[in-house]
Amino acid sequence: MEEIGFLGIGIMGKAMAVNLLRHGFKVTVWNRTLSRCDELVQHGASVGETPAAVIKKCKYTIAMLSDPAAALSVVFDKHGALEQICAGKGYIDMSTVDADTSSQISQAITSKGGSFLEAPVSGSKKPAEDGQLVILAAGDKDLFVQVVPAFDVLGKKSFFLGQIGNGAKMKLVVNMIMGSMMNAFSEGIVLADKSGLDPHTLLDVLDLGAIANPMFKMKGPAMIKNSYPPAFPLKHQQKDMRLALALGDENAVPMPVAAAANEAFKKARSLGLGDHDFSAVFETLSK
Numbered sequence: 325m326e327e328i329g330f331l332g333i334g335i336m337g338k339a340m341a342v343n344l345l346r347h348g349f350k351v352t353v354w355n356r357t358l359s360r361c362d363e364l365v366q367h368g369a370s371v372g373e374t375p376a377a378v379i380k381k382c383k384y385t386i387a388m389l390s391d392p393a394a395a396l397s398v399v400f401d402k403h404g405a406l407e408q409i410c411a412g413k414g415y416i417d418m419s420t421v422d423a424d425t426s427s428q429i430s431q432a433i434t435s436k437g438g439s440f441l442e443a444p445v446s447g448s449k450k451p452a453e454d455g456q457l458v459i460l461a462a463g464d465k466d467l468f469v470q471v472v473p474a475f476d477v478l479g480k481k482s483f484f485l486g487q488i489g490n491g492a493k494m495k496l497v498v499n500m501i502m503g504s505m506m507n508a509f510s511e512g513i514v515l516a517d518k519s520g521l522d523p524h525t526l527l528d529v530l531d532l533g534a535i536a537n538p539m540f541k542m543k544g545p546a547m548i549k550n551s552y553p554p555a556f557p558l559k560h561q562q563k564d565m566r567l568a569l570a571l572g573d574e575n576a577v578p579m580p581v582a583a584a585a586n587e588a589f590k591k592a593r594s595l596g597l598g599d600h601d602f603s604a605v606f607e608t609l610s611k
């Protein structure tokens with residue numbers, strides 16, 4: 325494949341860009357805090373001074389940014405991606421955003437002749453490092469086919485879900501479920517502890533039953549120690565709950581469980597836990 329641009333070297337972007345470099349792709353990176361690109365240079369990346377400079381250099385550019393405001397800013401602001409997008413170039417936004425944000429970006433890119441794919445991912449820091457993400461793509465099918473070699477490095481499975489918005493919506497549904505589960509899990513650990521049970525035994529019991537899952541297994545032991553090293557920052561999980569609730573609102577879907585989970589994540593943010601892992605929502609119960 326041609327050289328790939330990569331905009332946004334946060335927890336996920338860094339792991340993904342390193343993975344592409346490790347598999348022999350040429351990658352040019354940009355990050356708002358440009359100094360964060362230094363580590364990528366050590367892995368063989370080049371650096372672009374602005375999103376526009378990266379787009380100018382690369383046929384395909386991936387973005388992995390925090391939220392809708394960041395995704396829009398990197399495209400539409402001065403020296404943004406839109407300035408250099410033209411026919412023959414592809415823009416792939418892998419950030420978790422809502423369908424409306426994705427549509428705005430799609431329209432802008434395609435109106436300049438470029439092609440656009442939304443491709444949010446399921447899977448966290450470790451799956452990103454291991455190339456085990458689940459990619460939820462939608463938009464330009466030809467672009468999807470062209471970037472399959474990169475997706476095959478980044479993920480274990482790539483879905484093509486049809487029209488723009490479907491990838492964003494699928495991601496929000498998945499993360500709405502995950503956020504609600506994390507709250508139920510936290511309540512369970514606290515209930516076990518306060519009622520005289522060993523929470524470690526609870527983890528063993530859960531792991532052998534019908535609701536065993538990698539998230540409980542991975543996060544549970546650290547949560548019991550009140551340790552939340554950020555893999556998926558809580559502020560992003562709360563953003564996803566907020567966007568999923570808005571999707572529920574649009575479609576008149578009652579979501580009382582998700583709404584309660586969102587309140588807990590908001591509470592956690594108010595306690596200054598936004599940059600901790602989203603499992604830190606546990607602190608809202610144990611305090």
Ligand SMILES: NC(=O)C1=CN([C@@H]2O[C@H](COP(=O)(O)OP(=O)(O)OC[C@H]3O[C@@H](n4cnc5c(N)ncnc54)[C@H](OP(=O)(O)O)[C@@H]3O)[C@@H](O)[C@H]2O)C=CC1
Pocket residue numbers: 331332333334335336337355356357358360388389390391393394397398418419420421445446447448449555556557560561
């Ligand atoms: N972490 C995870 O487990 C997963 C995260 N996601 C999603 O992936 C995306 C990235 O997540 P993650 O890497 O964890 O987040 P981080 O907070 O680690 O990184 C966010 C990135 O966005 C950039 N950014 C933030 N605001 C702006 C802005 N206004 N303009 C330009 N750049 C901006 C940051 O730049 P700077 O360094 O300058 O702050 C940074 O590169 C999010 O949408 C998240 O929901 C999806 C699956 C898993």
Ligand SMILES: O=CC(=O)O
Pocket residue numbers: 420445446447448499556
């Ligand atoms: O968006 C987060 C994830 O773990 O997936």
